[in-house]
Amino acid sequence: MFDDKLTIIQNLTGxxxxxxxxxxxxxRSNEQIKIQMNRMEILHQIIKDxxxxxxxxxxxxxxxxxxxxxxxxxxxxxxxxxxDKLIMTAATPVSDCVGQPVPSLSVIWQSYSQxxxxxxxxxxxxxxxxxxxxxxxxxxSLGLKSTAIVPLLVRSQVIGVLIVGDNHISAxxxxxxxxxxxxADQLAICIENARLYKEVSKGKQQWEDTFKAVPDPxxxxxxxYKVLRHNLREAQSLTMNLGDGVNPQCYQALWQREIxxxxxxxxxxxxxxxxxxxxxxxxxxxxDSFYYPMVDTNGEIYAVxxxxxxxxxxxxxxxxxxxxxxxxxxxxxxxxxxxxLNSPMTVIIGTAQMMQRDMGPEDPRSEWLDDxxxxxxxxxxxxxxxxxxxxxxxxxLNETDINQQVEKVLSLIHYQINRNNxxxxxxxxxxxxxxxxxxxxxxxxxxNLLLNARDALEEIEGEKSIWISTTVExxxxxxxxxxxxxxxxxxxxxxxxxxxxxxxxxxxxASKGTGLGLSVSLGIAQSHGGTIKVESQQGFGSSFHFMLPxxxxxxxx
Numbered sequence: 316m317f318d319d320k321l322t323i324i325q326n327l328t329g330x331x332x333x334x335x336x337x338x339x340x341x342x343r344s345n346e347q348i349k350i351q352m353n354r355m356e357i358l359h360q361i362i363k364d365x366x367x368x369x370x371x372x373x374x375x376x377x378x379x380x381x382x383x384x385x386x387x388x389x390x391x392x393x394x395x396x397x398x399d400k401l402i403m404t405a406a407t408p409v410s411d412c413v414g415q416p417v418p419s420l421s422v423i424w425q426s427y428s429q430x431x432x433x434x435x436x437x438x439x440x441x442x443x444x445x446x447x448x449x450x451x452x453x454x455x456s457l458g459l460k461s462t463a464i465v466p467l468l469v470r471s472q473v474i475g476v477l478i479v480g481d482n483h484i485s486a487x488x489x490x491x492x493x494x495x496x497x498x499a500d501q502l503a504i505c506i507e508n509a510r511l512y513k514e515v516s517k518g519k520q521q522w523e524d525t526f527k528a529v530p531d532p533x534x535x536x537x538x539x540y541k542v543l544r545h546n547l548r549e550a551q552s553l554t555m556n557l558g559d560g561v562n563p564q565c566y567q568a569l570w571q572r573e574i575x576x577x578x579x580x581x582x583x584x585x586x587x588x589x590x591x592x593x594x595x596x597x598x599x600x601x602x603d604s605f606y607y608p609m610v611d612t613n614g615e616i617y618a619v620x621x622x623x624x625x626x627x628x629x630x631x632x633x634x635x636x637x638x639x640x641x642x643x644x645x646x647x648x649x650x651x652x653x654x655x656l657n658s659p660m661t662v663i664i665g666t667a668q669m670m671q672r673d674m675g676p677e678d679p680r681s682e683w684l685d686d687x688x689x690x691x692x693x694x695x696x697x698x699x700x701x702x703x704x705x706x707x708x709x710x711x712l713n714e715t716d717i718n719q720q721v722e723k724v725l726s727l728i729h730y731q732i733n734r735n736n737x738x739x740x741x742x743x744x745x746x747x748x749x750x751x752x753x754x755x756x757x758x759x760x761x762x763n764l765l766l767n768a769r770d771a772l773e774e775i776e777g778e779k780s781i782w783i784s785t786t787v788e789x790x791x792x793x794x795x796x797x798x799x800x801x802x803x804x805x806x807x808x809x810x811x812x813x814x815x816x817x818x819x820x821x822x823x824x825a826s827k828g829t830g831l832g833l834s835v836s837l838g839i840a841q842s843h844g845g846t847i848k849v850e851s852q853q854g855f856g857s858s859f860h861f862m863l864p865x866x867x868x869x870x871x872x
Contacts, residue, residue: 379407395475461486467503771804794865807851
């Protein structure tokens with residue numbers, strides 16, 4: 316009874332009514348807090364997606380999944396300006412309008428062109444906004460009864476519009492529109508950053524493609540000699556040993572050294588702030604190396620670009636041209652010598668022959684005249700061979716007897732070899748066929764090989780010998796005429812065996828060789844379709860095999 320009275324009193328005094336109102340107010344407040352939290356979560360997600368490489372369709376889809384918890388929504392679309400058109404770029408749910416231009420009389424276009432937000436409520440409109448698409452605005456064709464259209468602004472420029480729609484009338488008030496505008500602002504930032512990211516990525520990709528497409532090696536090296544970047548590929552002539560480590564030291568990767576190179580150009584670049592040029596050799600290849608400083612915004616050098624250009628063939632050609640120029644000078648000198656000596660030698664030989672004829676064969680002095688005539692004829696032959704050797708401007712290929720070329724060369728340099736007490740042993744195959752070759756260039760190669768063999772015998776004690784042989788050899792596809800020069804000299808060190816054909820590489824003293832002979836000789840062999848092979852054992856001599864392809868076109872030697 317008491318409890319019933321208490322209940323009646325509470326109802327009459329409004330205590331229960333106040334509790335109910337408080338409860339309802341608290342419930343509404345909690346719901347608003349949840350909505351605000353959902354809205355904050357959506358904005359946070361958009362901000363986070365700015366840093367993710369996602370398509371606009373993916374971003375719109377992710378926002379749409381959470382948007383109904385924040386505002387009424389059954390459609391979310393994005394239309395972006397492209398040239399002079401407004402294209403429906405993304406929509407969730409996916410609609411046929413995606414990828415299509417927005418009509419210029421549509422309410423969507425009006426929001427874009429006038430840069431203002433538009434609330435389009437089908438239930439409150441007294442007439443259609445435009446007579447399009449079967450009498451309906453494109454918004455209506457989506458089945459929407461309430462639509463909020465908000466421009467996307469980037470630096471006060473409209474780049475598109477955000478479309479939020481629902482199938483209920485009067486779905487959006489001031490609170491919802493304010494949130495849609497905030498969401499549009501974040502999406503505009505997201506879209507602009509995505510565009511900038513694509514531009515930067517495209518530019519970066521273009522520079523990387525250009526960097527990789529350059530056939531010459533380009534290497535970025537920091538102050539600690541670490542290789543930061545490079546464009547080296549397996550097909551390039553520069554062998555770079557990167558190993559399994561990250562950012563190897565340049566002196567290890569490029570030159571296989573344990574410590575930095577003496578007089579390293581990097582140090583000079585950092586000291587002077589200017590580029591440095593240097594020509595280097597690596598694994599038989601010659602490079603023009605250019606070192607360029609890279610400077611930051613403070614003017615400090617933070618790295619060096621090493622650009623290496625393969626000039627091996629260029630150096631070989633220059634060596635051949637240099638050698639040819641020397642031969643031209645020899646030819647001019649030989650022509651002058653021949654002009655000066657031919658006349659007196661003719662007189663000497665002619666006078667000796669006349670005296671010999673007057674004396675008769677029984678006169679004992681006739682033998683002296685034989686020596687005078689023989690030496691005179693030998694002098695004329697030496698001059699003739701010198702002239703023939705110096706005519707390097709004529710490179711036509713003719714039928715050539717390689718044994719005859721050997722005899723000519725030996726008559727020309729026989730004295731230079733004999734004065735060193737070196738025995739020349741010939742083993743010429745008289746059945747070697749003629750080959751198509753340039754006799755003057757064949758002589759040039761043979762002279763280089765013989766003089767190298769002579770130099771290899773200088774420090775050898777005991778018997779010194781050079782063997783010269785010619786023969787015909789065959790492999791699976793080709794027959795070769797092989798001219799071999801072998802010596803029992805000091806041989807070649809294994810480390811130098813792979814470098815002997817490099818231009819300017821020499822194991823001799825600076826006054827005794829330039830390192831051009833074998834390089835030029837190999838070039839001549841290759842121009843004839845042949846090659847030079849070498850066999851050497853240190854302390855036991857070397858054998859050079861000058862191989863020319865056999866093209867039997869005429870008679871035999």
